[in-house]
Amino acid sequence: MSCVSNQDQSAESSKVWSWSKRLTLSLPIFIIFIALLTSVSNATAVPWNNNPIDQSMETVDSDTSVNFANPQQLNLAQRGSYNVVERRATIDVKQSATGATQHIHILIREPQGTRGKLPGIVFMHGAGYGTAEDSFGDVASDLSSAGFVSAVIDKPVWNTSDANRDYPASAKAYDKVIDYLRQLSNVNASNVGIYATSESTWISSYLLQSDHDVAFQILLSPMVHSPRHSLGFLAAQDFAMVGANPGYQSIVRRLFSADLDLFGLHNMDINTLKPAAYAIPTFVAYGAKDVMTAQVDGAQTIMKLAHEANNWNVTIRNYPLANHVLRLGDEAQTSTPLVDSYENDMVDWAVGVTHGLKQTSQLVTGATITQSIAVPFDLKSRPTLTVYMLVIHGAALIFILTTIIMWIVALIRKFRSLLCRDSRHILGFTHGFGGILILITGTTLATLVLFFSGLAQVVYAVVKLVWGGAPKTAGMIYWSWPVIQIVSTLVVWAWSRVFARLIEVASIRGLLKIPTLATIRDFILKRHRDNRYDHIKDQTLPVISYTRFGKALFVNTTIAMFCVLLLFAFWGLFIY
Incomplete structure (x- = not known):
C-alpha cells in the first residue's frame, strides 16, 4: 500500500x-x-612584499682562489699533502630540557707524518639525520689531508624532529666535541674551528655566543635569518621557479604565518642575528644554482654583523655551477661531486687563517650573487589566523569522517535489507x-x-x-x-x-x-x-x-x- x-x-x-x-x-x-x-x-589573505626583486651583488673577480701573503716562507700544506688515518670515539651528550642522553659516535680523521700541535675542525650537520659515517666524508678528508684533525659526529637529535629541533642543546653538544678535540695531545686548543652547513648555521650562532674561543668558521649556504623568514623565502621562491600558479604561492603566505608556539614549537622566530656569530674569521660559500638561500640579503647581513663585531675577515665565494650543498647536479644521486675548485679554495683559506696570515686575494669573488625576491621580513605569526585554520580544518575532518561512516552504515544496512528481502527503506x-x-x-x-x-x-x-x-x-x-x-x-x-x-x-x-x-x-x-x-x-x-x-x-x-x-x-x- x-x-x-x-x-x-x-x-x-x-x-x-x-x-x-x-x-x-x-x-x-x-x-x-x-x-x-x-x-x-580575503580575510585570511596575508600581505607579502616581494620587492625588491632580482637583486644582485657584484663580485670583484670571477677567480675564486684564495691566496695569502707568506713573508716568512712557511711551508703551507695543501689538500692532499698528507695521508689520512681514521679512528673512532664516543661521547654522551645530554639534552638539558628533557634530560635525554644520546650516545654519539665521533669519526676522527688525522694526518700522518706531522709534528707539533695541529689545528682542528668540527663539522655541524644541516637538516635531516646525518651520522658520523655518512656525512662530510670528502671535505673532512680534504682538511685532514692538509694538516687538520677533523671530527664528524652523529647529529645530536635526541627525541626531536626537524620541526622541534633543540638548537641551544645542539650547540652545547657540538661545543662538547670541540672541547674533546682541544684536549687531544696533537691539537692546538686555541686553533679549533667549525664547518657549518645550511640549518646548522642557526646552531653555530648559539655556539659562538657561548664559546668565544672558536678560532674560525666555514659556512656553507648559511641560513642567516630566522627559520620563518628563511623558509618562507625558500618556499615562495621555489613555488615561483617551478611554475606554480600564484594561487598556490599564496598558500605559502598563510602557512608561514602560523603561530607554531600554540603547538609547542618555538623555533620559527629564534633570533640568531647576533654580531658574536660572525666575530671570528669567516669563509662563506654559496652556489649560484642554490634555490634555497637568500644570498644577497644573507651576505650583506653577515658582513654587517661581522663589522659590528669589529671583524673584517669575511671571505665570500659564489660558485657558478653549484647548488645548495656546493655540488654539481642532483644531490639525490649517489657520488654527486662538489663543485670543481671549492675544496681547494676552502682548504687553502683554512690553512692560511690558522697560520695567522694576511689574505691577499679579494674577499668577495666568483659569480655575481643574485636573489630573485626579497626575504619576507614582514612575515610574522598570526595567532587568530592559526586558530581559525585549526577550527575549520578540524571541523572539515570530523564532519567528512562522520559522513563517510554514515554512508558506509547506510550501504551495509541496504545490503542487509536486500539479502533479507526486507522492504524497509534505509x-x-x-x-x-x-x-x-x-x-x-x-x-x-x-x-x-x-x-x-x-x-x-x-x-x-x-x-x-x-x-x-x-x-x-x-x-x-x-x-x-x-x-x-x-x-x-x-x-x-x-x-x-x-x-x-x-x-x-x-x-x-x-x-x-x-x-x-x-x-x-x-x-x-x-x-x-x-x-x-x-x-x-x-x-x-x-x-x-x-x-x-x-x-x-x-x-x-x-x-x-x-x-x-x-x-x-x-x-x-x-x-x-
Whole structure:
C-alpha cells in the first residue's frame, strides 16, 4: 500500500515552481554564499612584499682562489699533502630540557707524518639525520689531508624532529666535541674551528655566543635569518621557479604565518642575528644554482654583523655551477661531486687563517650573487589566523569522517535489507534529494582531491628542484588552480540550487507560512512510528526524507561539504 495518496502527489505536483522562479531564488542564495566565501578568502589573505626583486651583488673577480701573503716562507700544506688515518670515539651528550642522553659516535680523521700541535675542525650537520659515517666524508678528508684533525659526529637529535629541533642543546653538544678535540695531545686548543652547513648555521650562532674561543668558521649556504623568514623565502621562491600558479604561492603566505608556539614549537622566530656569530674569521660559500638561500640579503647581513663585531675577515665565494650543498647536479644521486675548485679554495683559506696570515686575494669573488625576491621580513605569526585554520580544518575532518561512516552504515544496512528481502527503506529521501546529495557531494570531494593533487605536484616539483634537479615546464601545477576555482564556483551554485529546492518544497508544503517550532520540527525532524512506508499515518510527503537516518545523513553531509568550501576559502580559492 502506498504511503502517499495519488491525490496528495498531484496536489504537490501542481504547485511546482517554474524555472524562472527557481532561478530568482537560487541567484541571491548563490550571491550570498559567494560573498561569504570571498570574504573569508580575503580575510585570511596575508600581505607579502616581494620587492625588491632580482637583486644582485657584484663580485670583484670571477677567480675564486684564495691566496695569502707568506713573508716568512712557511711551508703551507695543501689538500692532499698528507695521508689520512681514521679512528673512532664516543661521547654522551645530554639534552638539558628533557634530560635525554644520546650516545654519539665521533669519526676522527688525522694526518700522518706531522709534528707539533695541529689545528682542528668540527663539522655541524644541516637538516635531516646525518651520522658520523655518512656525512662530510670528502671535505673532512680534504682538511685532514692538509694538516687538520677533523671530527664528524652523529647529529645530536635526541627525541626531536626537524620541526622541534633543540638548537641551544645542539650547540652545547657540538661545543662538547670541540672541547674533546682541544684536549687531544696533537691539537692546538686555541686553533679549533667549525664547518657549518645550511640549518646548522642557526646552531653555530648559539655556539659562538657561548664559546668565544672558536678560532674560525666555514659556512656553507648559511641560513642567516630566522627559520620563518628563511623558509618562507625558500618556499615562495621555489613555488615561483617551478611554475606554480600564484594561487598556490599564496598558500605559502598563510602557512608561514602560523603561530607554531600554540603547538609547542618555538623555533620559527629564534633570533640568531647576533654580531658574536660572525666575530671570528669567516669563509662563506654559496652556489649560484642554490634555490634555497637568500644570498644577497644573507651576505650583506653577515658582513654587517661581522663589522659590528669589529671583524673584517669575511671571505665570500659564489660558485657558478653549484647548488645548495656546493655540488654539481642532483644531490639525490649517489657520488654527486662538489663543485670543481671549492675544496681547494676552502682548504687553502683554512690553512692560511690558522697560520695567522694576511689574505691577499679579494674577499668577495666568483659569480655575481643574485636573489630573485626579497626575504619576507614582514612575515610574522598570526595567532587568530592559526586558530581559525585549526577550527575549520578540524571541523572539515570530523564532519567528512562522520559522513563517510554514515554512508558506509547506510550501504551495509541496504545490503542487509536486500539479502533479507526486507522492504524497509534505509534513507527514504524524497523530492530527489538523495540523488542530488550524492552528485554534489561527489563533485565537492572530487574538487578537494584535485586541490590536494595539485598541491602535491607543486611540493614534488619543489623537492626535485631543491635536490638539484632542473625545473620542468609547468603543467597541472599551473592550470589546476583556475580549474579548481571554476569547479568550486559551480559547486557553490549547485548547493545554492539545493537550498532553493528546500525552500521550494517547504513553500509548497505550507511550512513557510507560520515559522513556528512545530513547523520547523516537521520540516527537519518529523517523527514516524517506524521506517516502513506502510505504517506512516501522516499522508503528507516529508520535505527531505521519511527516515530520521536519512535526515541526519543529509544534514551532516551538507555541513561537511560547507566546511570543505570554507577550507577552500581559507586557502584563497575564492579570490578571483
